[in-house]
Amino acid sequence: DVKVTQSSRYLVKRTGEKVFLECVQDMDHENMFWYRQDPGLGLRLIYFSYDVKMKEKGDIPEGYSVSREKKERFSLILESASTNQTSMYLCASSYLGTWGADTQYFGPGTRLTVL
Amino acid sequence: AQTVTQSQPEMSVQEAETVTLSCTYDTSENNYYLFWYKQPPSRQMILVIRQEAYKQQNATENRFSVNFQKAAKSFSLKISDSQLGDTAMYFCAFMKQSSGTYKYIFGTGTRLKVLA
Numbered sequence: 001d002v003k004v005t006q007s008s009r010y011l012v013k014r015t016g017e018k019v020f021l022e023c024v025q026d027m028d029h030e031n032m033f034w035y036r037q038d039p040g041l042g043l044r045l046i047y048f049s050y051d052v053k054m055k056e057k058g059d060i061p062e063g064y065s066v067s068r069e070k071k072e073r074f075s076l077i078l079e080s081a082s083t084n085q086t087s088m089y090l091c092a093s094s095y096l097g098t099w100g101a102d103t104q105y106f107g108p109g110t111r112l113t114v115l
Numbered sequence: 116a117q118t119v120t121q122s123q124p125e126m127s128v129q130e131a132e133t134v135t136l137s138c139t140y141d142t143s144e145n146n147y148y149l150f151w152y153k154q155p156p157s158r159q160m161i162l163v164i165r166q167e168a169y170k171q172q173n174a175t176e177n178r179f180s181v182n183f184q185k186a187a188k189s190f191s192l193k194i195s196d197s198q199l200g201d202t203a204m205y206f207c208a209f210m211k212q213s214s215g216t217y218k219y220i221f222g223t224g225t226r227l228k229v230l231a
Contacts, residue, residue, distance in 0.1 A: 035221075106160040
């Protein structure tokens with residue numbers, strides 16, 4: 001079975017702190033994604049990566065950056081956390097199929113609270 | 116721009132009954148994928164069912180089936196013989212590939228509660 005793990009289930013940080021959220025997948029997937037999930041807004045794509053050291057902005061990249069130094073690991077960085085970044089963060093991965101990206105496999109999520 | 120709309124924020128169904136969750140989307144693309152994902156309370160999101168737009172036949176997975184109406188841009192999920200374990204948030208999602216980039220759009224979700 002595909003396994004996608006995230007470094008923390010719950011995280012509490014203070015405004016202005018630098019926050020790292022890490023995601024690891026064990027299925028050699030090319031694509032990795034970071035979403036935030038908010039009630040009434042569904043999932044919104046922050047960034048995705050289709051290869052090591054490659055990244056593409058999603059729909060809401062402002063205030064976030066990412067790093068992918070190894071194929072299995074994709075990190076989301078909040079350079080200076082703000083209260084409006086309090087949310088559930090979901091990581092996902094998928095194969096790079098012949099037609100396009102296939103089904104996404106999700107991690108358990110990190111619920112981040114910024115005080 | 117593509118959009119995905121789930122017009123039912125919450126639904127409930129009696130155990131063993133059938134329920135249909137609606138999803139509509141807007142796109143000018145001809146080739147794309149559609150998905151239903153399930154997120155049980157405090158558990159990971161998992162794929163329920165997927166549909167390739169070029170396939171006319173509706174996808175089915177055991178008790179889960181879709182009604183895919185391409186012209187109407189509708190992609191509803193039918194759950195037959197509902198079970199307590201079906202209680203979850205359900206998300207409809209659209210995906211297409213364009214010039215090496217991938218576009219995933221999720222709906223806002225429908226919270227389904229199965230009643231004993």
